[in-house]
Amino acid sequence: xxxxxxxxxxxxxxxxxxxxxxxxxxxxxxxxxxxxxxxxxxxxxxxxxxxxxxxxxxxxxxxxxxxxxxxxxxxxxxxxxxxxxxxxxxxxxxxxxxxxxxxxxxxxxxxxxxxxxxxxxxxxxxxxxxxxxxxxxxxxxxxxxxxxxxxxxxxxxxxxxxxxxxxxxxxxxxxxxxxxxxxxxxxxxxxxxxxxxxxxxxxxxxxxxxxxxxxxxxxxxxxxxxxxxxxxxxxxxxxxxxxxxxxxxxxxxxxxxxxxxxxxxxxxxxxxxxxxxxxxxxxxxxxxxxxxxxxxxxxxxxxxxxxxxxxxxxxxxxxxxxxxxxxxxx
Amino acid sequence: xxxxxxxxxxxxxxxxxxxxxxxxxxxxxxxxxxxxxxxxxxxxxxxxxxxxxxxxxxxxxxxxxxxxxxxxxxxxxxxxxxxxxxxxxxxxxxxxxxxxxxxxxxxxxxxxxxxxxxxxxxxxxxxxxxxxxxxxxxxxxxxxxxxxxxxxxxxxxxxxxxxxxxxxxxxxxxxxxxxxxxxxxxxxxxxxxxxxxxxxxxxxxxxxxxxxxxxxxxxxxxxxxxxxxxxxxxxxxxxxxxxxxxxxxxxxxxxxxxxxxxxxxxxxxxxxxxxxxxxxxxxxxxxxxxxx
Numbered sequence: 001x002x003x004x005x006x007x008x009x010x011x012x013x014x015x016x017x018x019x020x021x022x023x024x025x026x027x028x029x030x031x032x033x034x035x036x037x038x039x040x041x042x043x044x045x046x047x048x049x050x051x052x053x054x055x056x057x058x059x060x061x062x063x064x065x066x067x068x069x070x071x072x073x074x075x076x077x078x079x080x081x082x083x084x085x086x087x088x089x090x091x092x093x094x095x096x097x098x099x100x101x102x103x104x105x106x107x108x109x110x111x112x113x114x115x116x117x118x119x120x121x122x123x124x125x126x127x128x129x130x131x132x133x134x135x136x137x138x139x140x141x142x143x144x145x146x147x148x149x150x151x152x153x154x155x156x157x158x159x160x161x162x163x164x165x166x167x168x169x170x171x172x173x174x175x176x177x178x179x180x181x182x183x184x185x186x187x188x189x190x191x192x193x194x195x196x197x198x199x200x201x202x203x204x205x206x207x208x209x210x211x212x213x214x215x216x217x218x219x220x221x222x223x224x225x226x227x228x229x230x231x232x233x234x235x236x237x238x239x240x241x242x243x244x245x246x247x248x249x250x251x252x253x254x255x256x257x258x259x260x261x262x263x264x265x266x267x268x269x270x271x272x273x274x275x276x277x278x279x280x281x282x283x284x285x286x287x288x289x290x291x292x293x294x295x296x297x298x299x300x301x302x303x304x305x306x307x308x309x310x311x312x313x314x315x316x317x318x319x320x321x322x323x324x325x326x327x328x329x330x
Numbered sequence: 331x332x333x334x335x336x337x338x339x340x341x342x343x344x345x346x347x348x349x350x351x352x353x354x355x356x357x358x359x360x361x362x363x364x365x366x367x368x369x370x371x372x373x374x375x376x377x378x379x380x381x382x383x384x385x386x387x388x389x390x391x392x393x394x395x396x397x398x399x400x401x402x403x404x405x406x407x408x409x410x411x412x413x414x415x416x417x418x419x420x421x422x423x424x425x426x427x428x429x430x431x432x433x434x435x436x437x438x439x440x441x442x443x444x445x446x447x448x449x450x451x452x453x454x455x456x457x458x459x460x461x462x463x464x465x466x467x468x469x470x471x472x473x474x475x476x477x478x479x480x481x482x483x484x485x486x487x488x489x490x491x492x493x494x495x496x497x498x499x500x501x502x503x504x505x506x507x508x509x510x511x512x513x514x515x516x517x518x519x520x521x522x523x524x525x526x527x528x529x530x531x532x533x534x535x536x537x538x539x540x541x542x543x544x545x546x547x548x549x550x551x552x553x554x555x556x557x558x559x560x561x562x563x564x565x566x567x568x569x570x571x572x573x574x575x576x577x578x579x580x581x582x583x584x585x586x587x588x589x590x591x592x593x594x595x596x597x598x599x600x601x602x603x604x605x606x607x608x609x610x611x612x613x614x615x616x617x618x619x620x621x622x
Contacts, residue, residue, distance in 0.1 A: 040519075041516075043516075043518055044516050044517060044518055047517075047518045048429070048433045050425075051425050051426075051428055051432075052433070054421075054422055054425030054426055054429065055425065055426040055434075055443055056443075057422050057426070057485075057488070058422075058426060058443065058446060058447050058492065059442070059443060059446050061450060061485045061488070062449070062450055064465055065453065065457060065460075065461050068460060068461050068464040068465060069457070069460065072464065123360070124360045124363055124364070128357070128360050128361045128363075128364065131354075131357035131360065131361045132361065135354055135358070136361075144361060144365070147364070147365050147368060148364055150368060150608075151367070153539075153542065153608065154368075154371070154546075154601075155546025155547070155575055155600065155604070156548065156549075157546065157548045157575045157578050158371070158375070158546070158578075158597050158600070161375075161578065161582045161590075161594070161597060162371050162374070164582060164590075165374070165378070165582075165590050165594075166370070166371075166374050192364070192367050195363075196364065199364075223346050223347060223350040224354070225346075225349055225350040225353050226346070226350075246452070249452055252454070253454025253455070253456065253457070254454075255454065255456045255548075256548045256549055256552075256579065259552075259579075260579070260583065280456050280549070283456050283459075283460070283553060284456070284552050284553070287459070287463075287553045287555055288552060288555075293468075301460065301553075302460060302464075305456070305457050305460045308454060308456070308457065309453065309454070309457050312452055312454055312457075313449065313452070315452075316448075316449055316452035317449070320445075320448070
């Protein structure tokens with residue numbers, strides 16, 4: 001690449017100098033004669049500013065998200081009391097005369113899904129990471145990792161379809177009390193969705209544990225299992241915890257799986273076999289419904305979106321804090 | 331020798347080795363779990379959907395009758411959407427990466443941009459939908475159009491493209507830049523003619539993977555409010571449209587089993603598109619990416 005680009009470049013300059021009427025000029029004079037020097041230095045001055053402007057788009061996006069959510073949420077809170085929203089246990093926005101906006105049922109719904117997902121994903125994800133980093137041969141690793149990448153790339157709507165048409169019927173044939181829409185099936189499938197994330201981030205953390213520490217343990221007669229559980233796992237704890245926190249954040253924000261398979265019944269209890277509603281699923285329900293622009297229901301999706309945003313933001317910052325603060329350097 | 335009880339050492343070792351073997355099996359089972367799920371998922375989708383896959387499926391519009399339902403407007407909509415997302419997100423992503431890697435000084439402002447990008451990557455896609463609905467659809471007055479949805483999707487995948495491009499640009503060795511400077515090149519000439527050509531395979535690979543995420547993304551489209559049943563194909567970036575994942579969502583929501591099978595057929599098409607895009611990305615990575 002270097003050679004080609006340099007050659008092209010030399011060729012360009014060469015053709016320029018060929019056009020010069022007098023070829024006996026010295027190099028300095030040639031450089032002085034080049035008419036595009038002013039243009040070049042102008043470009044050199046403009047480009048950094050242009051690129052800075054482009055880089056600012058990502059900052060503007062964050063500001064846009066914050067401003068959008070805050071402004072529209074304030075409109076919502078001019079109609080609904082903040083305290084009723086935060087501490088209310090009834091979410092009935094579609095009841096025409098007695099609409100209530102207590103967000104706790106939606107938060108409980110989100111936590112049910114997240115909890116089930118974590119129960120599924122953390123053991124399987126960490127076990128996968130241990131297998132890949134401590135036991136698997138190079139060949140096995142090379143075969144398994146791309147498949148996990150594919151699993152991570154499956155669109156969430158496909159997972160939603162899978163939850164509704166495969167996992168739910170199986171659950172219903174084993175436990176008849178489970179209804180068509182429930183928390184268990186989408187919870188399990190969200191868990192499957194975040195397995196690759198936990199596995200690959202945890203494996204990175206385990207791979208960065210130096211081999212000398214493993215070999216020290218082997219020299220004392222440890223089995224592979226003892227090395228994995230007593231040396232590698234403790235040394236990689238910060239990375240594993242950070243990956244889990246990031247996965248929790250993903251599960252909280254997951255939308256399509258719950259919108260398809262969890263139902264739309266906001267409820268303030270601990271039941272996971274019946275239809276529930278999460279924060280994300282509520283936003284989808286309103287967006288696909290016919291709530292007009294300017295209604296309280298319309299503004300409520302911003303309040304719920306803002307709540308969701310705060311949840312994921314706290315989780316992401318926590319993950320960054322953990323991996324920075326507790327990282328052990330070897 | 332009497333200090334060591336050989337029998338207890340031997341039995342202890344045996345249990346430790348058995349534990350090791352049993353747990354190794356468990357770890358392997360956990361690893362295979364993901365692969366098995368992927369296998370079941372693909373098998374289910376193919377057996378359910380292949381009956382509806384025909385030429386008519388690609389050439390007919392959505393319909394209330396499952397046998398006549400097709401994805402003509404959806405697949406064209408998805409392609410048009412990508413025609414907006416690809417240039418916008420790559421222009422912004424590569425520009426930001428070049429700024430951060432080549433020009434940015436190490437100060438608080440740069441650190442702020444970096445933290446901002448990693449936080450942006452963690453924002454749920456449904457929240458990006460709210461941003462698109464408020465800013466692009468309503469405030470800019472773009473309506474429920476390909477352009478509004480495309481700009482929203484571009485911002486959604488921007489962090490992924492920035493990070494991939496940063497890694498690609500960082501992998502270009504210093505010597506190549508210095509050789510270029512030594513020839514009298516200016517900084518921008520060096521970036522344009524040395525750094526970018528050397529890093530373009532990495533940038534392309536990351537961008538295609540990010541685009542394959544955008545093509546399957548549903549939540550922002552739902553929030554923006556794009557329709558699911560559309561009896562025409564879009565003619566410009568300002569016209570309304572529907573997209574493949576949106577169509578699948580609509581079919582999945584319907585109670586009739588026949589529509590679930592139509593949805594499965596749509597999923598086959600979507601997954602095939604994704605596999606093609608991923609293969610192109612892997613091909614570019616293997617063929618053109620050099621290690622310096």
